[in-house]
Amino acid sequence: MDLTLWQYQFRIIMLGDSTVGKSSLLKRYTEDLFLESLNQTVGVDFYVHFVEVEPEVRVKLQFWDTAGQERFRSVTRSYYRNSVGGLLVFDITNLASFNHIKEWHAEVCERVRPHRVLFVLVGHKSDQEAQGERVVSREEAQRLAAQLGVSYVEASAKTGHGVTQAFELLAQQIYQGLLSGEIQLQEGWDGVKCTSPQALQLHRDSVAQPSPAPLKKKCCG
Numbered sequence: 001m002d003l004t005l006w007q008y009q010f011r012i013i014m015l016g017d018s019t020v021g022k023s024s025l026l027k028r029y030t031e032d033l034f035l036e037s038l039n040q041t042v043g044v045d046f047y048v049h050f051v052e053v054e055p056e057v058r059v060k061l062q063f064w065d066t067a068g069q070e071r072f073r074s075v076t077r078s079y080y081r082n083s084v085g086g087l088l089v090f091d092i093t094n095l096a097s098f099n100h101i102k103e104w105h106a107e108v109c110e111r112v113r114p115h116r117v118l119f120v121l122v123g124h125k126s127d128q129e130a131q132g133e134r135v136v137s138r139e140e141a142q143r144l145a146a147q148l149g150v151s152y153v154e155a156s157a158k159t160g161h162g163v164t165q166a167f168e169l170l171a172q173q174i175y176q177g178l179l180s181g182e183i184q185l186q187e188g189w190d191g192v193k194c195t196s197p198q199a200l201q202l203h204r205d206s207v208a209q210p211s212p213a214p215l216k217k218k219c220c221g
């Protein structure tokens with residue numbers, strides 16, 4: 001498979017407080033690496049990964065890894081509008097990072113209107129549960145996810161648990177949104193790029209067509 005060929009490009013933004021592990025999640029997903037001491041992100045970093053959302057349909061995922069620190073907020077805000085997806089990340093051992101998720105979500109939603117960003121909520125550093133460090137229960141996180149109308153995944157960049165699932169769940173949701181027409185390609189918006197808009201339209205039409213009524217079996221008496 002030639003990974004440089006792709007039919008779609010999705011721009012995805014990483015959101016959440018400083019130190020929740022946004023850069024570590026991306027390092028694990030794109031390079032299968034975990035570093036105990038990673039520099040704090042300054043402004044915004046950039047990562048790329050390719051994924052097949054269905055056989056023969058390749059997507060280039062382009063990630064904006066934003067700095068969680070407040071002093072970079074004006075830089076990171078400028079990336080919201082051209083994102084189609086967002087990973088909302090908190091640390092299961094850090095209650096404040098969980099409490100801030102609603103603010104991250106509201107801030108992005110307000111700024112991208114009339115566009116929409118699709119989100120997945122990630123409870124990160126799940127490896128810490130074994131050390132008795134968890135302070136946000138899975139149930140609380142699932143309740144918040146339901147309130148926000150998003151999916152919830154627990155993950156650990158350290159062990160790799162749940163990492164691919166989190167990113168690829170989001171990629172699938174964006175792809176399904178495109179096929180259903182919930183996400184529209186628009187001039188001057190770079191959240192999604194498509195190398196063949198005609199192929200997308202054909203796919204949408206075939207999804208929209210009601211399937212023919214099943215043939216009735218003839219009774220052969």
Ligand SMILES: Nc1nc2c(ncn2[C@@H]2O[C@H](COP(=O)(O)OP(=O)(O)OP(=O)(O)O)[C@@H](O)[C@H]2O)c(=O)[nH]1
Nearest residue numbers: 018019020021022023024036041067068156157158
């Ligand atoms: N136990 C554990 N520690 C982790 C995990 N992921 C990241 N860390 C640690 O958490 C710290 C912060 O990780 P980063 O990935 O830099 O966090 P960030 O969200 O990108 O932070 P900013 O760039 O400041 O916004 C680092 O010391 C990591 O080693 C994990 O899955 N488990």
Ligand SMILES: [Mg+2]
Nearest residue numbers: 022023040041
């Ligand atoms: Mg970072």
